Amino acid sequence: MQLEFSVRGAELSDLHKVMALYRAVAARSGGIARQADEVTEAYVRNFIERCLEAGIILAIEDPSNPGTLIAEVHTCSPGIRVFSHLFSDLTIAVHPDYQGKGIGTLLFGTLLQEIKSKHPEIQRVELIAKESNQKAIRFYRKFGFRAEGRLEKRISGKTGELEADIPMAWIRQE
Numbered sequence: 439m440q441l442e443f444s445v446r447g448a449e450l451s452d453l454h455k456v457m458a459l460y461r462a463v464a465a466r467s468g469g470i471a472r473q474a475d476e477v478t479e480a481y482v483r484n485f486i487e488r489c490l491e492a493g494i495i496l497a498i499e500d501p502s503n504p505g506t507l508i509a510e511v512h513t514c515s516p517g518i519r520v521f522s523h524l525f526s527d528l529t530i531a532v533h534p535d536y537q538g539k540g541i542g543t544l545l546f547g548t549l550l551q552e553i554k555s556k557h558p559e560i561q562r563v564e565l566i567a568k569e570s571n572q573k574a575i576r577f578y579r580k581f582g583f584r585a586e587g588r589l590e591k592r593i594s595g596k597t598g599e600l601e602a603d604i605p606m607a608w609i610r611q612e
């Protein structure tokens with residue numbers, strides 16, 4: 439029997455499940471800015487609360503192991519009026535054992551669909567990916583995100599060398 443993945447809204451009660459997912463991604467595949475020991479309860483609580491209040495936070499559970507999160511995405515408003523038309527601070531994380539199976543595509547597609555249909559005020563969604571994370575950059579391009587420049591020597595790579603960050607944005611087309 440083929441198990442189906444389904445997307446649901448995340449809640450504050452998912453705090454420790456999101457932490458476990460982010461720590462696995464940080465420790466094994468990388469791609470998120472933080473290292474595993476920097477994925478603190480305070481950091482995760484902060485983005486869950488902000489995105490529940492003024493943004494979107496979605497997750498996918500492992501259908502063969504209900505209660506375990508295998509993917510999460512969030513984005514939220516910067517919180518001041520001049521930026522009320524944009525979502526920022528976007529991060530997506532798929533558990534390393536589940537990457538390359540279409541789960542990120544399902545989750546990110548659902549996020550953009552929600553923005554298009556339930557948040558007509560949002561004209562722009564922005565994120566930053568490090569230049570060496572070409573998988574993520576290709577992934578975002580598939581959804582219509584475009585690079586908006588190159589932030590030279592902004593982030594340190596695996597061996598401490600400095601590399602560029604790439605700011606990207608999706609702009610609503612009327």
Ligand SMILES: CC(C)(COP(=O)(O)OP(=O)(O)OC[C@H]1O[C@@H](n2cnc3c(N)ncnc32)[C@H](O)[C@@H]1OP(=O)(O)O)[C@@H](O)C(=O)NCCC(=O)NCCS
Nearest residue numbers: 468469470530531532537538539540541542543567574576
């Ligand atoms: C980047 C990330 C979110 C993508 O999620 P994913 O679930 O691995 O992505 P998908 O499987 O949906 O798609 C990725 C690729 O797999 C391919 N793919 C899709 N369905 C597939 C399937 N059933 N079998 C094999 N490959 C598949 C896609 O065509 C896509 O190819 P591309 O690399 O040419 O774009 C995920 O790899 C991740 O969490 N990485 C670590 C954290 C990270 O980098 N986050 C972004 C920070 S900026």
